[in-house]
């Protein structure tokens with residue numbers, strides 16, 4: 001994904017090499033991560049795909065199986081990685097991730113502290129946001145989870161931007177060596193209020209903190225602790241509404257429950273080139289959109305705060 005050479009310059013590699021991680025894309029909800037190995041094959045319902053055929057092809061290529069079936073080979077961007085990674089814990093998804101990276105003002109060069117690492121879903125996006133000169137220090141008290149996250153960061157190409165530490169952040173706080181160096185701190189912990197005093201000590205003047213909690217009781221308790229050293233405390237719930245967009249006949253467009261949509265948001269109006277008149281035909285193909293039935297609802301609350309002036 002992000003090939004970072006030793007000089008901290010970012011290069012976006014264009015072609016697939018032996019040992020690379022690729023996202024094999026069959027369709028929008030059927031994708032998986034595969035490590036390319038010259039002697040291996042991928043077998044699925046479309047046939048047998050030889051990895052050796054993939055090497056040297058640009059990311060994004062369509063590749064064929066022995067039976068003439070095809071898949072696409074995509075680069076493991078943080079957005080796709082979040083959809084295919086192995087869930088060792090609950091994870092953060094793109095709606096929360098994109099909002100929090102913006103609201104925390106994380107930019108290339110930022111130093112970010114995070115706990116817990118969990119499955120590394122957020123960490124991968126944080127790494128890309130701070131690249132090429134920043135760094136993410138992420139901590140989890142679960143040794144095996146930390147080790148698996150390190151392996152994943154190697155595979156996705158962000159390991160030079162991330163350091164994983166094993167530490168009980170609620171009990172011990174962040175290591176003193178980061179005192180007043182962090183631009184931002186992110187917490188996804190069961191009792192974040194225990195880690196907030198330490199987070200406050202790690203932040204630079206005007207630094208930003210965000211805590212993710214699934215329950216409002218956790219938010220209330222965190223806000224009570226934030227009140228003493230932080231200002232600008234705000235809580236958000238990010239709800240993403242996804243739409244399915246289809247081209248089809250008006251009267252064949254049924255929701256999952258079999259109910260016709262009474263007023264679709266968009267219907268293509270066709271203009272006859274000969275008569276130059278506009279006519280609206282409900283039996284001709286139309287582009288229609290409807291909310292996805294399986295859209296994700298509540299994930300959690302994001303509470304943001306800014307460190308009070310130190311002097």
Ligand SMILES: C[S@@+](CC[C@H](N)C(=O)[O-])C[C@H]1O[C@@H](n2cnc3c(N)ncnc32)[C@H](O)[C@@H]1O
Pocket residue numbers: 089090091092115116117118119120121122123139140141142145167168169170171188189190
């Ligand atoms: C929900 S997961 C984090 C998921 C992560 N944000 C992601 O997107 O993949 C919470 C993590 O916090 C870790 N954790 C819980 N208590 C901790 C503590 N006191 N110190 C450090 N990590 C802790 C757990 O081991 C778990 O991996």
